Amino acid sequence: MTSDALAQTRLQAVLEHPGETLVGIDFDGTLAPIVADPEQAHADPRAVAALARLGNLLGTVAIVTGRPARTAVRLGGFRGVPGLGHLVVLGQYGVERWDAATDEFVIPPDPGxxxxxxxxxxxxxxxxxxxxxxxxxxxxxxxxxxxxxxxxxxxxxxxxxxxxxxxxxxxxxxxxxxxxxxxxSPGIDKGVALRAIVEETGARQVVFVGDDLGDLPAFRLVEQLRREGRGGLLVCSASHEEDALSVLADVVVEGPSGVATWLEQLADALETRRDAR
Ligand SMILES: [Mg+2]
The missing domain is CATH 3.30.70 (Alpha-Beta Plaits)
Incomplete structure (x- = not known):
């Protein structure tokens, strides 16, 4: 199968089994544009709106970021958004967590x-x-x-x-x-974080969207999950610097605005299928 056909097959599996699908998404450079001041890196409103639609259609949506969970929740504007009632934010590469359903943060003490x-x-x-x-x-x-x-x-x-x-x-x-x-600290990365939430939710298929070297462990985890028999789709928010991700990706889009468009198209396709039933 060509790589395009393979990507199409992997997407098709998501469309057919959305309730068994977990979508993991990086924050900086993927949901939010890279800007000079990291405190001003707000999530693209189109992407957040698309995630709110997907929240009602997919099994799980998880933000997986190196940022502290509190920062990602604030810059993402995720709190209280209708449709994001089950969003999970895994901060500091999964060490910290916020669940939209309870609005609770789990934040262990800092290493000395x-x-x-x-x-x-x-x-x-x-x-x-x-x-x-x-x-x-x-x-x-x-x-x-x-x-x-x-x-x-x-x-x-x-x-x-x-x-x-x-x-x-x-x-x-x-x-x-x-x-x-x-x-x-060693032994903490997005692959470990993603594996934990996949096991917790029992997702049969995993989509991961990322842009940076920090996302490589998550990309490799999705490849591993495929070898274990689960479905997986990799989306790269392209930045010319990160060929390491784009060579592994099924889909390459242009930065956070490309990610927002891709999420909108996924929501469109899933809603069309749902309404046709
Ligand atoms: Mg990033």
């Missing part, structure tokens, strides 16, 4: 090493001539952003080695992203 990292990172950045890099404090993780620096890629390259060494000393790991280096 983060405070030490927060002390050591600013002087390290200064020594490397990268003191202008933005440091984001996520509680369970510390993130260094080079996007707003004059030469983001050169700064990223200069910081990568030293931050990896620092992380190792604290038994943490660096998760690389687009002009982003995130230091956090």
């Amino acid at each position: 090493q983060v405070a030490a990292l927060e002390q050591e990172i600013p002087p390290l950045l200064d020594r490397l001539g990268q003191g202008a890099a933005h440091v984001e404090h996520k509680g369970r993780a510390v993130v260094v952003h080079t996007r707003q620096l004059p030469d983001p890629d050169a700064s990223y390259a200069a910081l990568s080695g030293p931050l990896n060494d620092l992380a190792e000393r604290h038994e943490m790991v660096v998760e690389p992203g687009k002009n982003v280096l995130e230091i956090r």
Whole structure:
């Protein structure tokens, strides 16, 4: 079968069994555009409206993000949206959780090493001539952003080695992203988070939509689920930087507005099928 035909077959399975389908979606670069100030990265309203329609049609919709759950819920505007009554937000790569049904957050205490990292990172950045890099404090993780620096890629390259060494000393790991280096506890990624929610819900099919290297473990998990006999469809919100995801994807769309359109088309197709019954 050609890759297009395969993608069509995988989509068809979702259309035929929506109640057994779990859709997992990344936040930044997928639901929300990448902007210079991460606090201003609001979800695309068209995407949220489409998710509200899908919430009534699909088994489960889960946002799977590296952001703290509270931040994703706020920037997504997910609270109290009709249709999103069963939305689940898995924050900090699944360590944190928010359930729309109860409006409850489950947030475990932060690992102790983060405070030490927060002390050591600013002087390290200064020594490397990268003191202008933005440091984001996520509680369970510390993130260094080079996007707003004059030469983001050169700064990223200069910081990568030293931050990896620092992380190792604290038994943490660096998760690389687009002009982003995130230091956090090992053994936590979107694949682990997605596996947990798939097992919890018993989903027979999994769609995952992502844009960045942080989504690669989720993409690989969907490939693994296929080998185990479940259905899987991978959608890549394309950014020219991330070929690693687009080569695995069944569908490649143009950034968050492309994702919003794809979600709208999925909702259209599912509603048409439902109404025809
Ligand atoms: Mg992303």
